[in-house]
Amino acid sequence: MFSYRHAFHAGNHADVLKHTTLIALMKYLTQKDTALTVIDTHAGAGLYRLDGDYTETSGEAQEGIFRLLSEPKTPAAPAKKAPAGTKTAATGTAKPAAAPGWAPALQDYIDLLRGLNPQFAETGNIAHLKIYPGSPFIEQQFLSGRDKLKLFELHPTDFKSLSGNIEQLGVGRQVAVSREDGFEALKTFLPPPARRAMVFCDPSYEMKSDYGRVATCMADAVKRFATGTYVVWYPIIPRPEAHDLPRKLKTLAVKASRSWLNAALTVKSSKLTTDTSGEVIRPGLPASGMFVINPPHTLKAELQAALPQMVALLGQDRNASFTLEHGG
Template sequence: MFSYRHGFHAGNHADVLKHFVLVQLIQYLNQKDTAYTYVDTHAGAGLYALDSGYATKNAEFETGIGPLWGKNDLPPALAEYINLIKEMNPSGKLRYYPGSPFCAEKILREQDRLRLFELHPSEIKVLSENFRKLEAHQAEQGKRPTVRGKRIIISDTDGFDSLKSLLPPPSRRALVLIDPPYEVKDDYRRVKSALDEAVKRFPSGTYAVWYPILQRMESRELPEKLKRVECKEWLNVSLSISGPAPDGFGLHSSGMFILNPPWTLVATLKEVMPYLVAVLGKDKQAKFEIQTGTPLTGQNPRFKKPGTAA
């Protein structure tokens, strides 16, 4: 159960999709002054070194953040995400990559709250230490909390089970990221059941699910199952940097499924996704797909980059 370490995959093409979309969701929530809660059910270590440790084994960041690092023609929405990564690498050299908790912390406002869950005994130690160092650095810079209550709470409990205790949040605004490792088949089932329960408790929340696109049946069935979760609207975006490997192994595609997405997100994705395909694509099967719909009416026609494979 605890064999998965995200450090092996930090900054890869799947992280680019996940964190770019996450930044857009947070920026949208920031448009209103009312505070909100960010919940990360599988937080990981929070911050990863790309020039040492796990990340150097397969250097997966070379399929994602690496090719984007030196680009000067980024679409504005994608540049927001890249600039966030650059702020964490002040030397100008790509050494550190933030996971979703650090991406969120960087953009959330002082009045907003982070609730982070991680079960892996080694990962949560690193996560806690990374945030301890962050808070110490902020204190050294003279940044002191001006709102009551603890802004960041880290828990070594099951994120799937713990989510329901946080909903509905006091402010009646929340963004939930569900990003399990999917190392066991049961993760797919638990994503769907967690969302069903969450939406019952808090229908107006925004829920984002990252998922891998693999050969296994559970992976391919997950988006269709999520389309039946009761919500106002759903959005499903996927990115493939290549066709499947001959042996069927390796991650070449992933997706983000959002319940109650911002109305502005489709237009942003239609601008950014063709760029990601052009820069990160490895062969003619590189493509993106965007689907929208509701549980009752089904999906709208998908949008694709012209010339991509069907």
């Protein structure tokens, strides 16, 4: 079961996929002159220390952002057959190494980390990469004066940290932080005044009811404001609800005649193993996905370039692979 606090997971392989995709979305959506409302239903603390107790206890950043920025790994396993029934789909592993240079979406992700870690930017030494942004700080980085960001977080400690972190930005009323249930609070903000919005939904999924709440929340949101961009992160674990969620979101998008995109990154096998003493070793999080309703037309190509590099550099065994589907 996951720890509710995202501080344990900051900078892991799921964050690499999640935040690379989020940056690509924000970069595109903030290009227009019309105001954009961004709503983050489960905002977390906003900023995390990669050298803090939580992150060092879990060690997940070592298999995520630090692994990405280390020497290239050699991927294994041949490309897998594309899923049937999608308009377009791509799957596979990566050919060895992302040598010529980063895919543009990954470069944007790394550049944002450099901006928050000047010593890392100056030296290139990953030992100097200490500050990691959560989704609120990534979203805020791209806002112009006309845009609004609404953040919701229920956890009392994370809410307090989030409020303090946002206050230090000095952005005034542009960013609003509320200790509310983001699933319910979202309803009051759709449709937005300027008729442009992106919603990012990233709950902990500690309670299996979260899977159903995400699907219900997105169905209601699309009904209220059909042209918004809706973004859902989800874990891929041996639990029926986890595998049902992207299927439900796809069905929702198709029924609403909305375009959709589903990107998934697998870094290792999900099977249980045993150590030399016979004790069961649980694999942790083996894979995760990002489902986007009404994605920008540029997102598919950006992820097609970035996902093979993620597999090459983050893959931990021969099961490492990616899937990229879209339709509508």
